[in-house]
Amino acid sequence: MLQSCGANVIVAMTVTRANCADIAAMVAKYGSHLTVQPLFKAGRASMADDLALIGVEYYRALAAVEGVAPMGAVSAKLKSLRGRGVRRCAMAEREISIAETGDMYTCQLLHEERFRGGKVRERSVAEIYSDSPVFTRMQQISVDALEKCSACAVRYLCGRACRGRDLFEVGSEELVREFCAYEREAPLRGIIESVVMR
Secondary structure (H helix, E strand, O other): OOHHHOOOOOEEEEEOOOOHHHHHHHHHHHHHHEEEEEOOOOHHHHHOOOOOOOHHHHHHHHHOOOOOOOOOOHHHHHHHHOOOOOOOOOEOOOEOEEOOOOEEEOOOOOOOHHHEEEEOOOOOHHHHHHHOHHHHHHHOOOOOOOOOOOOOOOHHHHOOOOHHHHHHHHOOOOOOOOOHHHHHHHHHHHHHHHHHOO
């Protein structure tokens, strides 16, 4: 109904062990209107170890579908980096989240008290963004500061992906779990694919 009204609809598919065989059908149905992400171990999913894919499994599930390139835009991304690279995930910087209560958080996945910067009914978004100790701390988490990332060859392509995902998996936004296998493998394969296609 939304598409018939001309709305720009994006369908988000959470990929799990139970539905990874359905990716091709979803791509066929929604095409460029489909986005995928792995199951985060948050909320009820924290009890669903049997459903969560590890990084390599997630990469392979996407790569197995014709027309899906897990890092299909890698060439454009490499050109846009121009030596700068991506040093961090978008939380507390390019992305923020404001709850219905007016509480401003560093990320839509991190609606916990320790990630609350303030209330937009009491202070402006700009003030919370620039002056909140919570936002300041989260803005400092980068691939150069994270122990597991600092020596990784593809850290500036990855930017250490989603801090929320690692928080749910290992209990800390400053630790890195095995899902980074996807973040390592996808850019490297994407680079190889972009070179081979030329």
